[in-house]
Amino acid sequence: MDLLAQLIVNGLVNGSHYALLALGFGLIFGTTRVTHFAYGPVYAASAYGCWFVAAQLNAPLWVAMLGGVLTGIVVGVLAYLFVYRPFERKGSTSLVILIASLGLFIVIENALGILFGTDTKVVPSPPSAIFLWGPLVVTGVQLTQIAALIVCAGALGLYLTKTRMGKAVLAMTDNPEMARVIGIDTLRVSVISFAIGSALAAVPAGLILIKDGATAHMGFLAVFMAFVAVVVGGVGSLKGAVIGGLALGLIESTGMIEIPTEWQSSVAFVVLFVVLLVRPRGLFGGR
Numbered sequence: 001m002d003l004l005a006q007l008i009v010n011g012l013v014n015g016s017h018y019a020l021l022a023l024g025f026g027l028i029f030g031t032t033r034v035t036h037f038a039y040g041p042v043y044a045a046s047a048y049g050c051w052f053v054a055a056q057l058n059a060p061l062w063v064a065m066l067g068g069v070l071t072g073i074v075v076g077v078l079a080y081l082f083v084y085r086p087f088e089r090k091g092s093t094s095l096v097i098l099i100a101s102l103g104l105f106i107v108i109e110n111a112l113g114i115l116f117g118t119d120t121k122v123v124p125s126p127p128s129a130i131f132l133w134g135p136l137v138v139t140g141v142q143l144t145q146i147a148a149l150i151v152c153a154g155a156l157g158l159y160l161t162k163t164r165m166g167k168a169v170l171a172m173t174d175n176p177e178m179a180r181v182i183g184i185d186t187l188r189v190s191v192i193s194f195a196i197g198s199a200l201a202a203v204p205a206g207l208i209l210i211k212d213g214a215t216a217h218m219g220f221l222a223v224f225m226a227f228v229a230v231v232v233g234g235v236g237s238l239k240g241a242v243i244g245g246l247a248l249g250l251i252e253s254t255g256m257i258e259i260p261t262e263w264q265s266s267v268a269f270v271v272l273f274v275v276l277l278v279r280p281r282g283l284f285g286g287r
Contacts, residue, residue, distance in 0.1 A: 002135035007253045013142040015249025016149040017204045019242040021222055022229035023153060024200030026241035029230065030173040031193035033094065034084050037101040039201060039226065040219025041108035042079065046072035046202035047214035048112055051121040061123065061210065068209075069202040076198025077191055079104060085187075105219070113216040120213040127210065141211045148203050153242055156196070160238075169193060173236060201226075228268045232275045234282030243283065247271075 021043070028036050049071025054064035083104050087097050129140030160166035165188075172179040172189050180186050201222070208214070229248050233240025252267040275282065 004254070004257065006136055007257065008250065009136055009138060009142075011250035011253030012246070013138075013145050013249070014253055015246035016146045017208070017245075018225045018229050018248050019245025020149050020152060020200055020204045021226035022233065022241035022245040023156065023238060024197035025223070025226035026230045026233070026235075026238055027156075027169075027173075027200070028193055028197035030236045030238070031169055031176075032080070032084070032190045033176065034080070035094065035098045035101060036079075036084075036194075036197075037098070037223055037227075038079055038083075038104035038108060039076075039197070040221075040223030041105055041112065042072055042076045042198050042219070043201040043205045043222045044112055044214065044216060044219040045075045045108060046198070047205040047209040047218065048116055048121065048216075050202075050206040050209050051123060051214055054123040055121070058124075061127070064123065065203070065206045068206040069199050072198040072202030072205070073195045075108070076194045076201075079108075080190060080194040085190075105223075109216055109219060116216065118216055120215050121209070122213040123210055139211075141207060145204065145207050145211075148207065149242070152200055152203060156200070156238070159196075165189070165192060225268060228272045231282055232271060234284035237282070237284040240282055240284030 021039075025036065025039050028034060028039065046068040050064045050068030053059045053067035054061060059067070083100055084097055087100060127140050131138045131140070131143070160170050168179070168184045168189050169192065171182075171184060172186060172193075176186065179189070205214075205218075205222075208218070225245075225248065229244035230241050231244070232248065233242070233244025248268060248271060251271055255267050
C-alpha cells in the first residue's frame with residue numbers, strides 16, 4: 001500500500017505537468033485550429049530562457065521563471081505571425097499547416113542545439129527541500145508543479161469567463177466562423193491564444209529545468225504528451241485537457257506496479273488507442 005500511495009502522488013505530480021502542457025496546447029488548437037507541434041520546441045526554448053536568466057545573469061529563480069515565460073510568449077507569437085498566419089491568409093489546408101509546424105519543430109530544436117549546445121543545462125543551486133509525510137516522500141519542486149496547475153488553470157478560467165477578450169476566445173473556440181461574422185477580431189484572439197498557450201507551456205518547462213535540467217530535444221515528449229492528453233480529454237474542451245493530463249500521469253505512474261519501468265513510455269500509446277477505440281471524440285469532446 002505504501003508503494004501504491006507513493007506512485008499515486010508521483011502520478012499526480014506528472015499528471016499536473018501533462019495537464020498544464022495540455023491546457024496550453026488545447027487552448028491554441030481549440031481557438032486557431034492550428035496543430036501546433038512546434039509547441040514542443042517553444043516549451044524547450046522557455047526552459048532555455050529560464051536557464052539563461054538564472055545561470056548567465058545570476059538572477060533569482062522567480063525572476064528566471066518570468067524570463068522563461070517571456071521567452072515562450074515571444075517565440076510562440078512569432079511562430080504564429082511569421083509561419084502559420086501567412087498560410088491562413090492563403091487559405092491553406094490544415095494538412096499544409098501541420099507540415100509547416102513539423103518543419104518549424106525541427107528548425108527551433110536545431111537552433112537551440114546550435115546556440116546553446118546539446119549538453120544538459122541545469123540551474124545553479126536548485127531548491128532541495130524534501131518533505132516526509134509518513135511513508136510518502138515529496139520534494140518542494142513536485143509540490144510546486146501541482147500548485148502551478150491549480151493556480152494557472154484557475155487564473156485561465158477566470159480570464160476566459162470574466163473578461164471581454166476571454167469571452168471572445170471562448171466564442172472563437174466554439175465557432176470560429178461565427179466569431180468572424182459577429183465582428184470579433186480573430187487575428188488578435190489568435191495572437192492572444194498563442195501568447196497564453198506558450199506562457200502555460202513555459203511554467204512546467206521552468207519547473208522541469210529546476211527538477212531535471214533542460215536539453216534541446218526535451219520538446220518532443222512534451223508536445224506528444226500534451227497531444228495525447230488533449231485527445232483523451234476531448235478536443236476543444238479545456239476541462240478535458242486538464243483531466244486527460246491528470247489521468248495520463250496517474251495511469252502511467254500506477255502502471256509501474258505491473259509493468260517494467262522501461263515500458264512506461266508506451267502507456268500513453270495504449271491510453272490513446274483505447275480512448276479512440278471506445279470514445280473517438282474523447283472523454284469530454286463534443287460531437
